[in-house]
Amino acid sequence: MDSGSARAANIAASPFAEQTCLVAQELDAAVERFSTFLQFRTVSSPLVPHHTVEPDEFRRLHDWMPTAFPEVWETLEVEEVGDGNLSYLLKWVGTVELEQQREEAAAAAPLLPVLFLSHLDVVPVANETLSNWTHPPFSGAVAGGYVWGRGALDDKVGVAGLLEAATLLIRTGWRPARTLYFAFGQDEEVGGEKGAAQISALLAARGVKVDMVFDEGGSIGSDGYPPYSTRPLALVGLAEKGFATILVQVSAAGGHSSIPPLDGSSAAAVAARIITAIDRRPPPTRLAAPVTQFLSAIADSTPGLRGQLFSVVGSPLAPDWLRDLVAGAFLGRDTPETAALVRNTAAVTGLTSGFAENVLPPSATVRVNFRLLPGATAQDLFAYLTDVAGPDLPHVRFEMSGGQNASMATPVTSASSPYFAKLKAAVQQVYTLKDGSGSVDVAPTLMAGGTDSKHYLPISAGGALRHVPVSLNKTAGDMRRVHGLNERVSVADFGRGVCVFQRLIQLVGGSA
Structure with missing residues (x-):
């Protein structure tokens, strides 16, 4: 044509x-x-x-x-x-x-x-x-x-x-x-x-x-x-949001695959729990500029309660509790795109472990890519991963991928x-x-x-x-x-x- x-x-x-x-x-x-x-x-x-x-x-x-x-x-x-x-x-x-x-x-x-x-x-x-x-x-x-x-x-x-x-x-x-x-x-x-x-x-x-x-x-x-x-x-x-990739390094005893542990301490089990926790408990939401300006701009064309709330939280006089409510109850849940506007996103982009079919691997690596909100720091990301690891924390350590610093x-x-x-x-x-x-x-x-x-x-x-x-x-x-x-x-x-x-x-x- x-x-x-x-x-x-x-x-x-x-x-x-x-x-x-x-x-x-x-x-x-x-x-x-x-x-x-x-x-x-x-x-x-x-x-x-x-x-x-x-x-x-x-x-x-x-x-x-x-x-x-x-x-x-x-x-x-x-x-x-x-x-x-x-x-x-x-x-x-x-x-x-x-x-x-x-x-x-x-x-x-x-x-x-x-x-x-x-x-x-x-x-x-x-x-x-x-x-x-x-x-x-x-x-x-x-x-x-x-x-x-x-x-x-x-x-x-x-x-x-x-x-x-x-x-x-x-x-x-x-x-x-x-x-x-x-x-x-x-x-x-x-x-x-x-x-x-x-x-x-x-x-x-x-x-x-x-x-x-x-x-x-x-x-x-x-x-x-x-x-x-x-x-x-x-x-x-x-x-633009910042960028950081953190490697979660998991350590375990390893051993023969014919005798797996009963307590969930294998490298694969720890890595699986961390990945599941990241998926189920993403980083907390926060509403700040320029997203507040975005909401203010679309408020008049957004019907219903959301439009009314967007108009209010777009004002510099909006109370923090209302901004937190809009971020957590609405944007953070509506779609992946709106959620990315109000949180440091965490996405598992890689998982490596194991080298033989009859060996319990002694280690695993979970690669997590973050996109940071304005004002967020690398310390915020490490704190989140520490919380995610929970009782598995003694078996993991965190390091920046490639030894690079986070881009704010x-x-x-x-x-x-x-x-x-x-x-x-x-x-x-x-x-x-x-x-x-x-x-x-x-x-x-x-x-x-x-x-x-x-x-x-x-x-x-x-x-x-x-x-x-x-x-x-x-x-x-x-x-x-x-x-x-x-x-x-x-x-x-x-x-x-x-x-x-x-x-x-x-x-x-x-x-x-």
């Missing part, structure tokens, strides 16, 4: 009006470029040099980029950076900086640049799942109103959207007053140490300080935010920032509802996962805002497509995403 037919097939399924910044021919050409982009197998892994499984695929991508976006490569300063020069740093010099360089405005206060982020890499596709894909994961197929392929949502759509938006603006003769940077890393999916971390260090060495960082993050729920609001909702991450949650960016207002305006100007009832709602939130933005916070004066302007239908299971089977983005949403980025660049960059 060609992109024009695909576009028509998708219109009826969406609650949003069509975008207006791209004519049909421009959208078709952009979709064709995006399809090609998805065909590059830019998979990252922490176990290989440069964190790139196939470095030649990244190099082929680098050869293709200037041919796909010639106006951007001719207008912006483009550097190949990162480990192995497999990432990108682009600089769109603002007219204010040019004037200051000419000493025409030497007395003027500096206008700090703004940084836009996305990443080139994708997660791998398991060979055993290939037959379950509707279209091959690196085909970039355009069919049924969608563009299919690994990275269609996470996050080649961000790279393509930003470059398409910049291209449209260049063609109109627009230039930013403020200098804009674009950084596209090579290994965000495995932590960003070879890409984003090195780019941030490079900018810091050059004395660059930015006013705000925009990165991938919350998407747009076309079905609202189940189980609360059904009105379409765009989420903007103001902070990022600071919470202010929802009162003028940049939040600009992002909200850009999203709402594009994502209007075709039933005429207005625009998508926009709410701040807490990100459960990590992004490259964390590496740039030391050089950002205003923090980071995390949003990807495409829609997902949670009720239909679209969230499972991210890193999962049949990753795809609708043709219509790809166009809307380009329009959001175009408007955001205009609002943030100012007019020359």
